[in-house]
Amino acid sequence: MANVDIIGITRMAVGGSAFQSTNHQEKNMKIIVIGATGTIGRAVSEQLAASHEVIRVGHSGGQYQVDIADPASVEALFGKIGPVDAVVVTAGNLHFAPLAEFDAEKMNVGLQHKLMGQVNVALAAQRHLNDGGSITLTSGIVSAEPIRYGVNATVVNSAVDGFVQAAAIELPRGLRINSVSPSVLVESMDNYGPYFQGFEPVPASRVTQAYVRSVAGLQTGKVYQVW
Ligand SMILES: NC(=O)c1ccc[n+]([C@@H]2O[C@H](COP(=O)([O-])OP(=O)(O)OC[C@H]3O[C@@H](n4cnc5c(N)ncnc54)[C@H](OP(=O)(O)O)[C@@H]3O)[C@@H](O)[C@H]2O)c1
Secondary structure, eight states, rough: OOOSSSSHHHHHTTSSSTTOOOTTTTOOEEEEEEETTTTHHHHHHHHHHHHSEEEEEEESBEEEEETTTOOHHHHHHHHHHHHHHEEOOOOOOOOOOOGGGOOHHHHHHIIIIIHHHHHHHHHHHHHEEEOOOOOOEEOOOGGGSSTOOOOOHHHHHHHHHHHHHHTTTTTTTTTTTEEEEEOBGGHHHHHHGGGGGOOBBOOHHHHHHHHHHHHHHHOOOOEEEEE
């Protein structure tokens, strides 16, 4: 009991388990942020980098590049970087259009990119994360509050949250998985404002806290709503 620091507390809590030496509240976790050059990812990377080693990944920018829609590209990324303690995804395209204009190809934009892209990362991450590591995906408020032209977004965001809840109960080695479901960001109102009339925008500084809670906390299978 003498050493009542974060490390000591965690060792007592999991004493005797296979994860005894793995404490992901410690400083200097190695964290991959995919989408780190974007509006949310930039803010999340900055916040996490205050306490941890952050590897910034983009599609064309960042320290490393990946195409999350391509499982081989995702696998190659983990191969290059090696084992990490946390993976955060703040990437994933959607298609916005009137329902009457939707066809399979347009629906597939979000399904293949934002849904399967993030699922690809999670499926690979379960093999590459250190014991007790975490995966944090990104969904969005339209899972629960459908908007005009947003059928692809509602389907995909709901599926991302569903994947997280189901995957959490099967992940091995103390691995955790959560999603962050933000409302429209203050910083994105120029682009998305017309779609989100009547929604209260949230600042990136608030959204980032949910990612930090997911990475540094103990929850799994949780959807962090930032609404
Ligand atoms: N912004 C909002 O208000 C808001 C609200 C709720 C939910 N969301 C969700 O949050 C996610 C991020 O939104 P954002 O506004 O931050 O987006 P953003 O500013 O457009 O940034 C997108 C990020 O994803 C990367 N990226 C694009 N295609 C990729 C691919 N194929 N593989 C890997 N990375 C790829 C980009 O990399 P490059 O820069 O290198 O191209 C960039 O880092 C989206 O899924 C969005 O639906 C956003």
